[in-house]
Amino acid sequence: MKALAQDAELFLFDFDGTFYRFTEAFERHCIEATARAAQRLGVSLPFSELITLGQESHIKHGTSFAVFRDRFGLKIEDWHEVYHQELEPHLIESSQVTAAHLAACPVPWALLSHSNRYWIFKMLRKFGLDAVTPEDRVFALEDVRYHYKMTSDSPYRQVLDRLGARADRTVMVEDSVRNLSTAKKLGMTTVYVTQGYSFDPVQHPEVDLYFDDVPTMLERLKAARATG
Numbered sequence: 342m343k344a345l346a347q348d349a350e351l352f353l354f355d356f357d358g359t360f361y362r363f364t365e366a367f368e369r370h371c372i373e374a375t376a377r378a379a380q381r382l383g384v385s386l387p388f389s390e391l392i393t394l395g396q397e398s399h400i401k402h403g404t405s406f407a408v409f410r411d412r413f414g415l416k417i418e419d420w421h422e423v424y425h426q427e428l429e430p431h432l433i434e435s436s437q438v439t440a441a442h443l444a445a446c447p448v449p450w451a452l453l454s455h456s457n458r459y460w461i462f463k464m465l466r467k468f469g470l471d472a473v474t475p476e477d478r479v480f481a482l483e484d485v486r487y488h489y490k491m492t493s494d495s496p497y498r499q500v501l502d503r504l505g506a507r508a509d510r511t512v513m514v515e516d517s518v519r520n521l522s523t524a525k526k527l528g529m530t531t532v533y534v535t536q537g538y539s540f541d542p543v544q545h546p547e548v549d550l551y552f553d554d555v556p557t558m559l560e561r562l563k564a565a566r567a568t569g
């Protein structure tokens with residue numbers, strides 16, 4: 342807890358799956374949005390095949406897009422916009438993280454997400470978090486030149502550069518272990534949000550600390566700071 346309690350100068354939060362928990366219905370919806378986006382961008386396969394491709398790509402690469410880039414030559418700039426247009430926020434009722442949590446966060450924070458700004462701000466408004474989230478503290482995939490966190494430390498470096506922050510004073514908070522591995526190599530403290538799923542820290546040396554959710558992390562942080 343020491344790095345969290347004493348040394349941190351920046352909390353960098355992932356958004357989807359980290360601020361709110363994915364439901365099974367929402368996971369299905371994301372894969373269906375994948376299939377609809379592929380159709381709209383001209384991939385002429387049956388819908389069920391597009392679903393299977395998206396699922397396999399998500400498991401193998403951490404993004405449903407990879408297969409459509411590799412097999413069909415789709416461009417991330419096109420994909421990113423169309424896919425998010427197909428996503429509906431109604432399957433997620435609320436965020437675990439509240440405006441009060443963010444307002445009371447003792448460390449400056451920012452968001453670094455694989456989603457686009459359109460989706461992130463739509464959800465922040467729905468959750469009542471937009472008023473406490475400065476626009477220049479939100480980094481969407483298009484803000485980091487479409488570089489993914491799981492394959493490169495480039496998005497982390499771009500955010501640190503723009504915020505004038507140091508990797509060894511930054512805590513990355515994520516629901517994806519894959520995304521944390523690059524943050525860890527860059528020297529960040531890594532926090533995995535389990536969302537209640539079983540997790541074996543011995544298998545994941547890239548994870549420094551893990552909590553059920555962000556509010557639990559913030560409570561533990563507060564307690565650690567109080568006891569010095």
Ligand SMILES: [Mg+2]
Binds near residue numbers: 356358517
């Ligand atoms: Mg996530």
